[in-house]
Amino acid sequence: MTATTSPLTRVHWHHPEWLVVAASTAAWVALLAAVPTDPTLLLRGAHPGDVPAVVGHVVLMTVAMMAPLVLAPSHEVAVASLWRRRYRSVVLYLGGYLAAWCAVGTAMVLGIHAVRPLSGALGVVTVTSILAAVVAGSRAHVVRLRRCGATRPLALTGWRADRDCVGEGVRMAGRCVATSWALMLLLLAQGGILVMAAGTVFVVAERRGRLPDRRLVRWTLALGVLALLVTAGSLGGHAVGPPSLDPHAGH
């Protein structure tokens, strides 16, 4: 309680949301761990080749990109919980949030995979880029963006507290999906780690209010152009896109 308080203690006391940072960091590390053996993963999606692997990859991408969006809400959930329940509350909240997002992300990848043979990799990225820019420019998008800051009282103890934490996480994911679904679609369609990283920076800045509303379309278009350039640059005669369900595809 004095000036000699250790940095670890200070983090434990003041930033229980470090769990969220840890989860996102672990996901990024897991994604990057495959790059030394296949550097093209920086530019395009992986081709795990089977459904469990595809789901696993989508989960990693989702945790890496979407967990940073709930840093502040996770802090609030922890502070609004009894001291002995702080980490439990964060884990339940994050679990509800990520589970919902992962389900949506998996469905998106399956959908992208279904249409990719019809339009090609560049076609999918082009369409999703335009879609993301149109959504970013809508008034509904700004309203949904503000809704991401919504909070509601949580029960204090017992199963009701657990239920509220999970439920709040799922509700937050719902608001988040409603806000960022088009952007996520673009990032999953492109699939490369570089574009993912740029998209994460963008969506975090957007959510934290660092990007004025009037510039959202401009920045979304810039991200779409980056995704197109990277996709075009990585083509070289190979299929490009999200994790494939085709056991014979890719590697």
Next chain:
Amino acid sequence: MGVGGHAPDPPGLMSGFDTAAQDPIFWLHHSNIDRLWQAWLRRSGVKGNPSEPDWSRPEWVFGSGSKITRITTRQLLDPTADPLRYRFADMPAVPTPEAEEEWFDERTDPTLALEERPLELVGASEEETPLGPGATTTRVVLGQPAGPSRQRLEESEGVPPGVKVYLRLDNVTGTVVHTSGVVVYVNIPAGGRPADFPDREAGALSMFGVVETSRRDSRHAGTGIGATFDITRVARSLASAGQWDRTKVDVTFVPIADALGRVGRGDVTVGRISVFYA
């Protein structure tokens, strides 16, 4: 502080986000807030304005159509510089440490900076509290602290030195306000008139912005306003009289009547009432 009026009268200009600046008193009111902020910054032990970008970088938009002015918080931190260029007619003298100790209960302790202490929730209401036309009381059951505050609280009765007590109100929402504000009291005895216990006043909660922030639109999430009161002084006063119970706190909301003694009808609720130690 309650401003602007309320139902059933037509609300005053100061009661709404979009019209407040049309009332001349708005400018006196906010200039004085800026003056008080500068006076606070001059207190010993105050580190200055927050440094977090989330505090200083947000852009505020004024006006509409072609007459829009955009400005960030950071641009206004020095009220004597452009664009404000204020010259305050008077500024309170910098208080002595003794004067601060008298008013703030304890001297600023450099080895126990407030930022060092984590907030620890010890109790909260389980249901939302509708604010009626009369006094409304809600009991908050408190548990024993389990965090860093525990040792200090176990060592002595009441509210030991170095411990702060906060009362937090979250999710104050409504579509119609019944008053310009409510005065919040702690532990008013059953049957007692809150006005007879000024030493138990936690503070005043203005209804300004409740309706606007309860709407889901491009500026608000729809979850209303919140407020936090430092009730350390109240708790210590009660403890010295043997009336501070660490297992429960009764929180009473008293609507502020208008000049004619009237309180209107509204639907304002407090989503959660919480008590924190730090």
